[in-house]
Amino acid sequence: MKNRQPLHSEHSPKLIWDLPSRVFHWLLVACFITAWITHESDRFLYHHVFAGYLFFGLLIFRFVWGFIGSHYARFRSFAHDWKSVTEYLKALLDGSASRYIGHNPAGSWAIFMMLALGILIAISGMLVLGGEEGHGPLKGLISFDVGSFAKEAHETLAALMLLVVFVHVGGVIVESIYHKENLIWSMIVGHKPAPDDTHHVHLYPLLGVILLGIALTSAIVYFRGYVTQTADAPFLAFKHEPLVMNDTWQSECSECHLAFHPSLLPAKSWQSLFAQQNEHFGDDLALDEDTVNALLQYALDNSSEKGATEPAHKITRSVGNGPYPIRITAVEYWKHKHHEIADSMWRSSKVKSKANCAACHLDAKQGWFEDSNMRLPKLEEKVGNK
Amino acid sequence: MRMATSMTFGLIFLFGAASSYATVVDDQLKAYQAQGAGSFSAQRGEQMWNKDYPDPEEPGKVRNCHVCHGKDFKASGKHAKTGKTIDPLSPSVNRERFTDPQFIEKWFKRNCKWVMDRECTPQEKGDFLMYLKDK
Numbered sequence: 001m002k003n004r005q006p007l008h009s010e011h012s013p014k015l016i017w018d019l020p021s022r023v024f025h026w027l028l029v030a031c032f033i034t035a036w037i038t039h040e041s042d043r044f045l046y047h048h049v050f051a052g053y054l055f056f057g058l059l060i061f062r063f064v065w066g067f068i069g070s071h072y073a074r075f076r077s078f079a080h081d082w083k084s085v086t087e088y089l090k091a092l093l094d095g096s097a098s099r100y101i102g103h104n105p106a107g108s109w110a111i112f113m114m115l116a117l118g119i120l121i122a123i124s125g126m127l128v129l130g131g132e133e134g135h136g137p138l139k140g141l142i143s144f145d146v147g148s149f150a151k152e153a154h155e156t157l158a159a160l161m162l163l164v165v166f167v168h169v170g171g172v173i174v175e176s177i178y179h180k181e182n183l184i185w186s187m188i189v190g191h192k193p194a195p196d197d198t199h200h201v202h203l204y205p206l207l208g209v210i211l212l213g214i215a216l217t218s219a220i221v222y223f224r225g226y227v228t229q230t231a232d233a234p235f236l237a238f239k240h241e242p243l244v245m246n247d248t249w250q251s252e253c254s255e256c257h258l259a260f261h262p263s264l265l266p267a268k269s270w271q272s273l274f275a276q277q278n279e280h281f282g283d284d285l286a287l288d289e290d291t292v293n294a295l296l297q298y299a300l301d302n303s304s305e306k307g308a309t310e311p312a313h314k315i316t317r318s319v320g321n322g323p324y325p326i327r328i329t330a331v332e333y334w335k336h337k338h339h340e341i342a343d344s345m346w347r348s349s350k351v352k353s354k355a356n357c358a359a360c361h362l363d364a365k366q367g368w369f370e371d372s373n374m375r376l377p378k379l380e381e382k383v384g385n386k
Numbered sequence: 387m388r389m390a391t392s393m394t395f396g397l398i399f400l401f402g403a404a405s406s407y408a409t410v411v412d413d414q415l416k417a418y419q420a421q422g423a424g425s426f427s428a429q430r431g432e433q434m435w436n437k438d439y440p441d442p443e444e445p446g447k448v449r450n451c452h453v454c455h456g457k458d459f460k461a462s463g464k465h466a467k468t469g470k471t472i473d474p475l476s477p478s479v480n481r482e483r484f485t486d487p488q489f490i491e492k493w494f495k496r497n498c499k500w501v502m503d504r505e506c507t508p509q510e511k512g513d514f515l516m517y518l519k520d521k
Contacts, residue, residue, distance in 0.1 A: 257468040281467070282443070286495035288488075352469040 011193035015201045016101060016186065018070040019208025024062050025187055027215055028118075031055040032165065036158070042371030046237035049129060049136070050222050054215055056122035059115065061211065071199040072102040075112075080105035092178065099179045101194050107175070110168045117161040124154040132310055133371075135238060144313045234362050237372035243308050246298040248291065256283075258358055260328060261367025262299040263312040268324040270299035276326075311369045329354045341376075350377040407477045407484040411519045414487060418508035426509075431517025434510060435459075442503050449501045459521055476521045484519065 017025075034051035038044035066075040080088075084105040091097035097104075103111060130138025131147015142150075176183045186192045190203070225235035243261055253259035262270060274296045277285040287295070304312040304319075311333075318333030319325070328334055338354075345351055350359055357364035363373040415426060438448035454472055455463040460479045463472035477483040484490060494514075498506035506514070 254470075256465055257470055282500070283496055284499045286492045286499075353467065355468055 011195055013191035014194040014198050015190050015203060016072050016192045016194065016198075017190040018073055018201055018204045019190065020061075020065060020204050020211050021069060021073045022187060022190055023208045023211045023215075024058050024065070027212070028055065028058050028062075031058065032161070036162070039155075039158070043374050044372070045133070045370075046372035049125075050219065052122060052125045052129075054218065055118065056126075058215075059118045059122065062115065070201040070204065072201060078103040078108035078111070080108050082109075085109055092174075097178065101192060101198055104171075104175065107168070107171050110164055110171060113164050114161060114168065117157055117164065121154060121157045121161060124150045124157060128154050132313075133238070134240065134310065144307060144310075234375075236363055236370070238368070238370035240309060240363070240366065240368035240370060243367045244298075244302050246295075248294050249298050252287070252291065252295065257355055258364055260355075260357070261308075262302040263304050263306065263308045263367055264315060264328045265299075265304055265326070265331075266316055266319050266324055267300050267303040267305060268322065269319070269326055270296060270303055272324060273326040274299070281327075309368055310371075344379065345376065348377070348379050350379070407481075408519070410487060410490075411484050411515050414484075414490060414515060415512050418512040421508040423508040423512050426512040426516040428513070428517040428520075430510075431513040431515070434514055435517060439502050451497075451501060453501075454497075459518065475518060477519065478521060484515070490515075 031051045031054050035048050035055065038048040038051065065073055068074075071077055088097055088105040092106075100107075126136050126138050127142055127150035128147050129136035130140070131142035131144055131150060133147070134140075172183045181193065225237065229235035243263065249262075250259045265273075273280070274292055277287055277292055302308065304316045307313050307316070314333045315328075315331050318331050318336075325331055329338075346354060352359075357369075360376055361369055361374050363370055418426075435451050438450045441447040441449050453466045455475050459475035462474055464470070465472060473482070474480045475483060494506055494511050498504065498510075
């Protein structure tokens with residue numbers, strides 16, 4: 001049994017983890033951390049999604065590598081049965097646990113769990129992306145409701161994954177102390193002290209570098225918009241399918257304010273808004289009947305119920321069976337999404353009004369309101385004499 | 387028949403687009419007189435431009451043209467509520483000003499009702515255009 005070896009100080013360091021496995025390991029760590037810290041705020045959805053794609057790609061690579069990689073990278077080398085896990089844990093408690101050159105039985109189970117959870121997380125993530133956000137490979141194939149359901153699964157699976165990650169890291173620390181060796185360092189440099197008859201491991205340096213190169217290149221391609229953007233043409237992270245536009249709507253509405261896309265209110269709201277066009281938030285719109293009818297028709301054909309965007313779905317859901325507000329800012333969903341915005345932000349010269357969506361939503365004109373296309377403006381500091 | 391109609395409309399449209407704001411303003415003035423207005427006075431128009439009217443919603447406050455258009459009609463204004471930029475009123479600075487009769491009437495109705503709490507009379511509209519047309 002070459003896997004199981006007592007640690008002898010006279011053992012010289014030997015290559016155990018090939019380069020592709022180590023690159024995989026640390027990139028996967030980076031992806032998981034990135035995805036975890038970007039999941040709370042919708043503004044970082046674009047970054048979260050990149051971490052997810054890379055995560056998925058890495059896992060696919062790892063599954064292939066588990067069959068064709070070097071000895072200790074192969075699944076076969078750490079496919080321990082449950083009995084050896086319990087034996088190993090018992091031995092750990094009474095101080096007689098033997099040292100494994102590759103993964104120990106308990107660790108290997110954590111690894112298989114993380115691989116399986118990782119795949120499920122990636123798939124459920126793409127279901128959310130396709131269903132709720134209308135992006136990614138499953139765009140158009142998944143309904144909004146399936147996407148919403150997948151979101152619950154995605155979050156639960158990720159929490160489970162975090163739990164197993166803690167078990168894994170805890171196990172690594174315990175084992176490192178137990179056998180007086182630095183396992184984290186081994187995963188960085190690839191070497192472990194091992195007897196001379198240990199399996200020979202190829203470094204596969206080229207494949208490791210290629211793997212790292214693909215990850216870096218895709219990051220550069222994915223995020224290049226942030227580098228090439230200008231103040232006049234800010235980078236729109238997510239580009240939605242163009243919504244149905246209407247020239248009359250654009251010209252009439254934008255005489256006074258942003259031409260809010262009709263997908264931002266339900267049909268009944270638009271009906272009452274145009275029924276009181278002579279008292280439009282304190283103004284008489286003084287529009288002739290033909291114009292009103294044309295505007296109303298466009299609004300009804302493209303109201304929130306048509307579900308052109310994610311906010312459209314959520315606004316419809318939030319308004320439910322009424323009352324039907326004529327102000328977008330009176331919709332509960334709107335209030336909920338904006339409750340953290342400070343008063344000073346609303347009052348600042350760059351925003352001024354809650355109707356000024358475009359102050360923060362770079363794609364407000366297009367009517368998309370993609371999470372990642374939102375940026376709070378930098379408030380100018382108060383100028384004072386020192 | 388249909389083609390003839392659309393061609394006629396096309397020609398009217400072309401002619402309309404090509405005509406300067408002066409023609410449009412003259413036509414509007416004639417129309418106001420046809421509605422019963424007398425001769426127009428730029429001086430009365432200027433008085434309207436500078437006059438304050440009580441705010442019907444907030445007692446003690448006033449409304450006037452400057453709230454949105456600013457005091458200088460050669461400069462851009464700002465919508466009182468939404469903050470949207472309003473192009474200058476002056477036709478010498480803003481070439482699109484007073485080139486569309488429908489637009490003129492729509493905005494007279496909107497703004498007179500907001501500032502004065504009533505619609506403007508043809509006389510008032512004519513005076514106002516007399517004042518602004520050469521600015």
